[in-house]
Amino acid sequence: MQVSAHGIIAGGARVLDIQAGSYPLRIEVSVPTGAPALLTAKVWPQRDLAGATQLSLTATHQDSQANVSQQINVPAGPRMISVFDVTLPQTGVWELRIQIHDTAHGIGVVTVPITIYPNSIPPLTIPMFVAVAILALVLFSTTIWPEARPWVRVAQAHSFTASLSITVVIGLLMAWPNLRVDIPTVDTTTRPYFVTQASQTRDAQRNVDQLQILVNDGSTGLPVDDIMVHHQALMHLVLIDPVSHTFLHIHPARVSAGRYIVDLPSIARGTYDVAIEIERANSGSQMTHQQVEIGDDTAQALPAPSPVPATVQAGDYTVTVQATTPARVGVPVELQVTATRAGQPVAALDYWLGMRGHMIVRNPNGAIFGHIHAVGTMNDLFEPVSAVGNKVAFVYAFPTAEPYAVWVQIMIDGTLLTLPVQITVLP
Numbered sequence: 001m002q003v004s005a006h007g008i009i010a011g012g013a014r015v016l017d018i019q020a021g022s023y024p025l026r027i028e029v030s031v032p033t034g035a036p037a038l039l040t041a042k043v044w045p046q047r048d049l050a051g052a053t054q055l056s057l058t059a060t061h062q063d064s065q066a067n068v069s070q071q072i073n074v075p076a077g078p079r080m081i082s083v084f085d086v087t088l089p090q091t092g093v094w095e096l097r098i099q100i101h102d103t104a105h106g107i108g109v110v111t112v113p114i115t116i117y118p119n120s121i122p123p124l125t126i127p128m129f130v131a132v133a134i135l136a137l138v139l140f141s142t143t144i145w146p147e148a149r150p151w152v153r154v155a156q157a158h159s160f161t162a163s164l165s166i167t168v169v170i171g172l173l174m175a176w177p178n179l180r181v182d183i184p185t186v187d188t189t190t191r192p193y194f195v196t197q198a199s200q201t202r203d204a205q206r207n208v209d210q211l212q213i214l215v216n217d218g219s220t221g222l223p224v225d226d227i228m229v230h231h232q233a234l235m236h237l238v239l240i241d242p243v244s245h246t247f248l249h250i251h252p253a254r255v256s257a258g259r260y261i262v263d264l265p266s267i268a269r270g271t272y273d274v275a276i277e278i279e280r281a282n283s284g285s286q287m288t289h290q291q292v293e294i295g296d297d298t299a300q301a302l303p304a305p306s307p308v309p310a311t312v313q314a315g316d317y318t319v320t321v322q323a324t325t326p327a328r329v330g331v332p333v334e335l336q337v338t339a340t341r342a343g344q345p346v347a348a349l350d351y352w353l354g355m356r357g358h359m360i361v362r363n364p365n366g367a368i369f370g371h372i373h374a375v376g377t378m379n380d381l382f383e384p385v386s387a388v389g390n391k392v393a394f395v396y397a398f399p400t401a402e403p404y405a406v407w408v409q410i411m412i413d414g415t416l417l418t419l420p421v422q423i424t425v426l427p
């Protein structure tokens with residue numbers, strides 16, 4: 001039994017941020033229904049192109065191996081959006097392979113499974129139309145024929161009652177599946193959990209260290225390939241080394257069923273906590289934790305973060321993080337984050353992964369790991385991606401009285417800022 005591929009399902013456009021080789025990519029895929037159908041994908045590298053770049057999209061049908069592809073050449077320079085349009089000739093599961101290849105950084109690849117469902121009308125639609133048509137006809141005949149004989153009147157009454165009953169019953173039957181959307185399906189109970197194995201690998205050709213993550217189903221052992229896009233990524237990976245204060249929040253690329261790969265920047269060698277968050281079809285999001293020794297010996301440890309209220313310098317930006325009340329166990333505390341540049345408030349904060357701010361908290365032994373979103377609404381649009389204002393707030397109830405490491409992540413003008421601070425939680 002192969003778990004089905006779902007990555008992105010039909011209806012509307014899905015946006016995902018993913019690391020393909022050395023490029024963070026923002027991708028929007030609009031999945032059609034029925035076939036032949038036009039599939040549109042926008043690909044937007046999230047940093048400027050260092051060299052002449054070739055972007056390509058190849059869609060391969062899982063069963064027939066039929067494939068279609070398109071290539072777009074982009075000159076070196078400021079990042080821009082490339083739009084792919086390919087016509088998929090048949091329904092079923094397709095694997096989209098999006099590749100970015102520039103002369104400076106080599107190849108980055110991400111593959112995403114999508115499912116094209118056939119167009120179909122619900123089976124009861126035609127009887128419903130017939131019943132409604134009879135109903136309309138009867139009503140019409142009573143209006144144009146007011147002096148009808150008694151037997152005609154009886155026939156009209158009977159047809160009216162019958163067609164009305166049929167309409168109501170079919171209407172209820174058609175609505176019934178939609179009334180039950182929140183009840184878990186059988187699938188949920190057959191997919192209890194997943195296991196992950198993270199290990200450092202090396203891409204010898206491109207001369208970069210990578211982290212590979214294998215995801216297997218807990219009950220069948222098979223690769224997990226029903227991973228859905230959630231919070232604009234297939235997989236959210238957080239790496240923390242409490243000794244060197246190193247923190248990474250990245251989005252590995254799916255390279256095949258249950259296999260994810262991401263380039264590692266130069267980070268201090270250490271034993272890292274690896275938190276992996278995915279969402280499987282018909283399940284909620286789930287997280288695994290494990291430890292892995294990675295990093296390179298030449299990279300330096302980072303300074304210990306300052307306790308709040310803290311002012312953190314990140315490139316040209318100065319960001320303050322402060323709590324409105326002292327943090328106490330179990331009491332929600334509000335953390336306010338304010339960004340300025342050269343003494344002036346920044347005009348706007350970008351949406352990153354659909355939110356204007358993310359915060360990760362970790363207690364000293366790593367047993368408590370929290371991922372908190374900034375207060376506010378989500379924005380899943382491909383672009384525009386910013387909202388006016390230089391402040392965001394987070395609310396979190398720390399479960400234990402000890403010092404917590406906290407990383408706030410915000411994006412300004414397309415640059416992601418990671419701001420480490422420390423919060424001591426009082427009893």
Ligand SMILES: [Cu+2]
Nearest residue numbers: 233236237353
């Ligand atoms: Cu993430």
